[in-house]
Amino acid sequence: MNLRFHWMMPKGGELEMKTAQETSRVLTTREKSPAALPDMQGWTRFARCAEDAGIESVLLSFSRYEPDTMFVACAVGRATKKLKFIVAYRLGLMQPATFVQQVNTLSGLIQGRVALNIVAGSSTTEQRGYGDFLEHDERYARADEFLEICQGFWQRNGPVDFDGTYCRVERGKLLTPFLSPDRTRPEIYVSGHSEQAKALALARGSCWLRLIDTPEKLEPLVRPFRERGIEVCLRLCVICRPTREKAIEAAKRLLPDEEIERQERNILTASDSQTLKQALAAADEIGWLNRHLWAGLVPYYGSSAMTLLGSAQELAQTFLEYKRIGVTQFIIAGWPKLEEMLIFGREVLPLIRAAEHH
Amino acid sequence: MNLRFHWMLPKGGEVVVDGRQTPYEAARYRIMSTSSSSVAPRPDMEGWTYFAQCAEEAGIDSVLISFSRYEPDPLLVSCALGMATTRLKFIAAYRSGLSLPTTFVQQVNTLAALINGRVSINIVAGSSTEEQHGYGDFLAHDERYERAEEFLSVCRKFWSGAPEVDFKGKYYCVEQGRLSTPFLAPDRAVPEIYVSGHSERSERLAYAQGTCWLRAIDTPEKLEPLVARARANGVTVCLRLAIMCRPTRAEAFRDLQALLPEDKRESTTKLKDDSQMYREKVAGNNFWLNESLWAGLAPHYGPVWTTLLGSPEELAAEFLKYKEIGVSEFIMSGWPEVDEVLRFGKEVLPLVRRAERLQVKTAHQ
Numbered sequence: 001m002n003l004r005f006h007w008m009m010p011k012g013g014e015l016e017m018k019t020a021q022e023t024s025r026v027l028t029t030r031e032k033s034p035a036a037l038p039d040m041q042g043w044t045r046f047a048r049c050a051e052d053a054g055i056e057s058v059l060l061s062f063s064r065y066e067p068d069t070m071f072v073a074c075a076v077g078r079a080t081k082k083l084k085f086i087v088a089y090r091l092g093l094m095q096p097a098t099f100v101q102q103v104n105t106l107s108g109l110i111q112g113r114v115a116l117n118i119v120a121g122s123s124t125t126e127q128r129g130y131g132d133f134l135e136h137d138e139r140y141a142r143a144d145e146f147l148e149i150c151q152g153f154w155q156r157n158g159p160v161d162f163d164g165t166y167c168r169v170e171r172g173k174l175l176t177p178f179l180s181p182d183r184t185r186p187e188i189y190v191s192g193h194s195e196q197a198k199a200l201a202l203a204r205g206s207c208w209l210r211l212i213d214t215p216e217k218l219e220p221l222v223r224p225f226r227e228r229g230i231e232v233c234l235r236l237c238v239i240c241r242p243t244r245e246k247a248i249e250a251a252k253r254l255l256p257d258e259e260i261e262r263q264e265r266n267i268l269t270a271s272d273s274q275t276l277k278q279a280l281a282a283a284d285e286i287g288w289l290n291r292h293l294w295a296g297l298v299p300y301y302g303s304s305a306m307t308l309l310g311s312a313q314e315l316a317q318t319f320l321e322y323k324r325i326g327v328t329q330f331i332i333a334g335w336p337k338l339e340e341m342l343i344f345g346r347e348v349l350p351l352i353r354a355a356e357h358h
Numbered sequence: 359m360n361l362r363f364h365w366m367l368p369k370g371g372e373v374v375v376d377g378r379q380t381p382y383e384a385a386r387y388r389i390m391s392t393s394s395s396s397v398a399p400r401p402d403m404e405g406w407t408y409f410a411q412c413a414e415e416a417g418i419d420s421v422l423i424s425f426s427r428y429e430p431d432p433l434l435v436s437c438a439l440g441m442a443t444t445r446l447k448f449i450a451a452y453r454s455g456l457s458l459p460t461t462f463v464q465q466v467n468t469l470a471a472l473i474n475g476r477v478s479i480n481i482v483a484g485s486s487t488e489e490q491h492g493y494g495d496f497l498a499h500d501e502r503y504e505r506a507e508e509f510l511s512v513c514r515k516f517w518s519g520a521p522e523v524d525f526k527g528k529y530y531c532v533e534q535g536r537l538s539t540p541f542l543a544p545d546r547a548v549p550e551i552y553v554s555g556h557s558e559r560s561e562r563l564a565y566a567q568g569t570c571w572l573r574a575i576d577t578p579e580k581l582e583p584l585v586a587r588a589r590a591n592g593v594t595v596c597l598r599l600a601i602m603c604r605p606t607r608a609e610a611f612r613d614l615q616a617l618l619p620e621d622k623r624e625s626t627t628k629l630k631d632d633s634q635m636y637r638e639k640v641a642g643n644n645f646w647l648n649e650s651l652w653a654g655l656a657p658h659y660g661p662v663w664t665t666l667l668g669s670p671e672e673l674a675a676e677f678l679k680y681k682e683i684g685v686s687e688f689i690m691s692g693w694p695e696v697d698e699v700l701r702f703g704k705e706v707l708p709l710v711r712r713a714e715r716l717q718v719k720t721a722h723q
Contacts, residue, residue, distance in 0.1 A: 033538060064464070064536055067539045068468040070434065071433075071434065071465060071469050078438055079441075092458075093460070094456060094457030094461055095455075095456050097427075097493045101427070101431050102433075108400050108401035109401050109430075109435075109437075128535075130458055130461060131458040131535070133533075168494055169492060170491035170492060170496075171491060174427050175399035175427060176430045177400075179400065
C-alpha cells in the first residue's frame with residue numbers, strides 16, 4: 001500500500017502569515033487572535049491546494065482557542081470534493097451517543113470524508129474550563145469506555161447497552177448511520193506517547209498517532225501495532241529545499257526572538273502531556289536526532305515541530321525508511337503553510353510514488 | 359413589530375423536488391420517518407436546499423430543525439444548509455444533558471461565525487425517558503429542567519463576554535472556562551433561545567433563561583392569559599402549528615381529513631411519554647377548537663399537528679388575532695411542505711403584511 005500523507009490545517013488567518021514566529025502558539029492563544037474565527041476563504045484555498053498536491057486529509061486541531069473542528073470539517077468539506085478531515089476531539093465533552101450522532105451526520109454531509117483523532121484530554125486547566133474534572137489516567141479509562149460505546153453504535157447490531165464507571169447507555173439507538181463509500185465506521189487515530197495512550201490505540205483505534213522519531217527508535221514501538229493490524233501515523237514538520245544546507249538555513253530562520261521564546265515556555269510547561277515533556281527533553285539534550293531530523297523548533301512551537309529537513313531526494317528516501325519499519329501515514333506541517341505543502345506535492349511526493357511503484 | 363414566520367424543516371427524503379406528491383403522501387412520509395426502514399435519518403442536501411430556497415422566496419424567517427435519535431444532528435445540518443443559503447436562519451433544537459455547556463457554546467459560536475450568525479437555539483429539556491436513556495441521560499423529568507436551567511446559565515455566562523467563566527452547580531461545574539470563538543451575528547451577541555414545553559417547569563425555564571417561549575397553538579382566548587404572563591416575564595411567545603390554506607375553508611377541511619391515518623387507532627404519541635404538551639393535547643375529543651383550528655390529527659400524530667385552516671383571508675385574520683393577544687412568532691408545517699410554504703408566502707403573508715402596514719399607519723395618525 002502507498003504511504004498516506006496528511007497535512008495540518010492552518011489556523012484561522014494563518015495562511016496569510018509567512019513565518020513560524022508569526023503563527024506560533026502565542027499568537028493563536030492570545031486574546032483576539034484571528035485563529036479564534038473561521039477563515040473560510042483561507043481554508044478553502046488551502047484545502048483545494050492540498051487536493052491538488054495529493055494530500056489525503058487535513059488534521060483539524062481542537063482547543064478552546066479555536067472554532068469547533070466538527071463544524072469546520074462540515075463547512076470546508078462542503079466546499080471540497082476529495083479531501084478528508086481528521087477531526088480532533090477531546091473525550092469527556094459530550095455523551096458518546098451525541099458524538100456518534102454528530103460524526104455520522106457529518107459523514108452524510110461530506111461523503112464520508114471524516115476520520116477522528118481522539119485525544120483523551122489536554123491540560124488539566126483547559127479540561128476544567130470545559131467542565132471535565134478527571135485526572136490524566138482516569139481520562140484514558142473513560143476514553144476506553146467512550147470508544148467502546150461508539151463502536152457499539154457503529155456496529156449497527158441492535159440497541160447499545162453499556163454500564164461502565166464513566167459512561168452508561170441503555171438501549172441506545174441512532175438511526176443516522178455512518179455514511180461513506182468504503183467504510184461503516186470512521187478511522188480512529190489515537191494520539192499520545194503514554195502507556196495509556198498506546199493501550200487505548202491498541203484496544204480501540206485504527207491508527208496510533210505519535211511524533212516522529214528516528215526509524216531505529218520507532219521500529220520496536222511500531223511492531224506491536226502492526227502485529228495487531230493497527231496503522232502508525234507520525235506527526236512532523238517538513239522543510240524541503242534544493243540542498244540540505246539550504247534547508248537548515250531555512251529552519252534556523254524559524255527560531256523565534258527571545259520574547260516569544262519566554263512566553264512559549266510558559267505555555268508549554270503548563271501542559272501535563274507526556275508527549276510534550278518527552279519532546280522538550282529531546283530538544284534540550286540533543287537537537288539533532290539524526291542527519292535529517294531536528295528538534296530545534298520543539299521548545300518554541302511544541303512537540304509536533306520536530307522537523308525532517310533536506311533535499312527532495314533525501315526526504316523521499318527518509319519517508320521510505322519509515323515505510324520499511326511499518327509506518328504507513330504522516331501528518332505534516334511546514335512554514336509557510338501553503339508553500340511548504342506545494343513544494344512537498346511537487347518535489348517530494350512524486351519521488352516517493354515512483355519508488356513505491358518499483 | 360411585524361409577525362415572524364418560521365417553518366419546520368422537512369425530514370430527509372421528504373421533499374420531492376419536482377413537486378409531485380400528495381398531502382397524504384407527504385404527511386405519511388413524516389409519520390414513517392422514525393421507522394428503521396426510512397431514509398429520513400440520512401442527510402438530504404438536495405431536498406433541503408430546495409426547500410430552504412423556497413422558504414427564503416416565501417419570506418420565511420427561520421427553519422426549525424428538530425432533534426431526535428431518528429435524525430441527523432440539527433447543528434451540523436444548519437451548518438451545511440446555512441452555507442447553501444444567504445438569508446434563512448436556523449432554529450436548531452437541542453437537548454440539554456447531551457454535551458457540556460462549554461462544548462455546546464463552542465459549537466454554536468463556530469456555527470454562527472460560519473453562517474453569518476443565522477442560528478437560534480430551541481432548548482428541549484428532554485423527550486421520552488427511553489430516548490434519554492439511550493443517550494446516557496438518566497435524570498427524571500423535573501431534574502432535567504433543573505439541569506437545563508444550569509446548562510443555559512453557563513451558556514449565557516460565556517455569551518455575556520466575560521473573560522472567564524466560573525460556575526458551580528448541582529449538574530455542571532466549570533472552572534476558569536474560556537472560549538476564544540465568540541458568538542458572531544450582525545445584530546446580536548447571544549443567540550435567541552426558544553424554550554419549548556407546556557409544563558410549569560418549561561414556562562419557568564423560558565422566563566429564566568429563554569428569549570421566547572415556544573408552545574403548541576391553541577385558541578386566542580385560551581392563550582391570552584398565558585401570553586400576557588409570558589410577556590410580563592420578558593419573553594416573546596412563538597406558536598407551533600400546522601397550516602392548511604385552500605380557496606375555501608370547506609376545501610381546506612376536506613384535504614385535512616384526508617391526512618387521517620387509515621388505522622384510526624394509530625398513534626405516534628406514546629413515543630413522548632414524558633411530555634406534558636403531548637398528554638394535554640391527545641386527551642379529549644372535541645377537535646374543533648374554534649372555526650379555524652382543528653386538532654383532529656393531534657391524537658394520532660402529536661400536538662404540533664393542530665391545524666389552522668381556511669382561505670388566505672381567513673388565515674391572515676387569524677394570525678392577526680394572535681398578534682393582538684401578544685403572540686409574535688409562529689413555526690408552521692404543511693403538507694407537502696414545499697407547496698404549503700410557497701402558498702403561504704404568495705397568498706397569506708402579503709395579506710398579513712398589508713394589514714400590519716395599515717396598523718402602523720393608523721397608529722401614526
